[in-house]
Amino acid sequence: MQHSPDFPEYNSKAIEAWDRLAEWWDDKIGDGNEFQDYLIEPTTERMLALKAGEQVLDVACGAGRFARRMAGMGAVVTAIDQAERFLNRARDRTAENDDRITYLKLDATDRAAILSLGERRFDAAVCTMALMDMSSITPLISALPTLLKPHGRFVFSITHPVFNSWTARHVAEQYEQDGEIMVKSGITITDYAQPYSYRGFGIPGQPEPQYYFHRPISLLFNTCFRYGFVLDRMEEPVFPEELQSGANNPLAFSRMPFIPPVLVARMVLKSIY
Template identity: 30%
Template sequence: MKLPEAHRAQQESWDRIADGWSEWVHHNDARKWVLDPAHLAMLGDISGKRVLDAGCGEGRFARMMADRGSLVTAIDLSSKMIEIASGIESAEPRGIDYREMDMADLSPLSDDSFDLAIAYVSLVDVPEYERAIAEIARVMRNGGRFTFSIVHPCFAPPGSTWEPRLAGRIPVRNKDKLFKKIDNYFPASEVRFRMWPTAPAETVNFHRPLCDYAHACRDAGLLIRDIVEPTPSEEVARERDYLREHFRAPFFIIFDCLKAGA
């Protein structure tokens, strides 16, 4: 697989954290209680649909879609992620076709092969995101859907933090969060961080204003038909107070796009 230099660097860093990520991601309450239900509700009935999961990681959402009856092809840039996902597939077969691939170059996949494509918080990791969106659009059939989630650029731009009600305290409970400090919406920028404090490599992702994604969709012939800013259910928030911050400043946004056709 010939990769642009920036994608090669991404591949290396995701390979290095793949083992730890595969543990960490299952303890991520925001995914489990906020983003998963919103993505699944947006998808609706997907049984029998040919689905592409672009940037599938260790495959947790690919498995959820396969469990709902869809025929999933799941790709990731990281060979280590694909190895872990394929190991789970061998142990518990669901018929998921995992492949190591760059979403900005889907040349092994034919035009019009999918009814639905999803990129679950993965486009934020792709330097050449415009090419990736165009490639995903190419492999979808006319009238097919592309749903993708990103970190919400309006409410989680670089450096945004919750101001504590009591100075010096880390605000975990909702009532300890005074307000969210937000700045630097423009310009698009690279963000470097450790996914967890002892992660063996830095993760690099990209903050981009909403218009950048909207323009890339337009240029790829995708119509944005809806957006969702997911929040936890009241019941979930009652038991997990720290998730109430999503009601005050949504951390994710999901786009629901249609391939418009000629």
């Protein structure tokens, strides 16, 4: 059984796939979707608890949606991504607060490249919905204690490892209860505890599959603990009731009120590492 969180043999393939998919993804969700609007961004913003003037590193920023939100809150953002096409879209979309956002092409799986950003520079780092797309996470996590100021925080969101994998099967059962036809939605899981890589579609109709890297929660968290972080807060948000009742697809996460599609965590440096 593999105990490393990293799959370096997939580095170039994963990066190349995202460079090809970047513009298509931005066309689809550049202005947000229900996952971002209801689950990811509100939770991440609460955990970051940004103050005006704070320096923030946005890792795998994509087309810059969250970087722009943070700049709008007064943060000074350094936003990095390895896909030039994503960065071009990000710059095109940044009409306001452009003096508070710097976009840089940088591979977050390259520790030396990350360290080039400077020592004790950032109050916080954030990575929204990208760690599961990154072939190697140790280079980033091991570099953050150098980049962050003492007691700096690292907030990340991911697809929930328990309920998102190549073995996850969305199911719906119809049954009768007290004379009423009911539909119960859920997920079956057959493989969770070991890390593995696979290819899949993040959005229906995607022109080609992307690479995913499944890591159980313990492996992900223990990697952070190894480099001086402690878990300060974790949330597993679910869709609000109005979306649950309005969803037409019984297999959608929005029809599963007790199954969180994403996991959001805040790690804090316990000391100067």
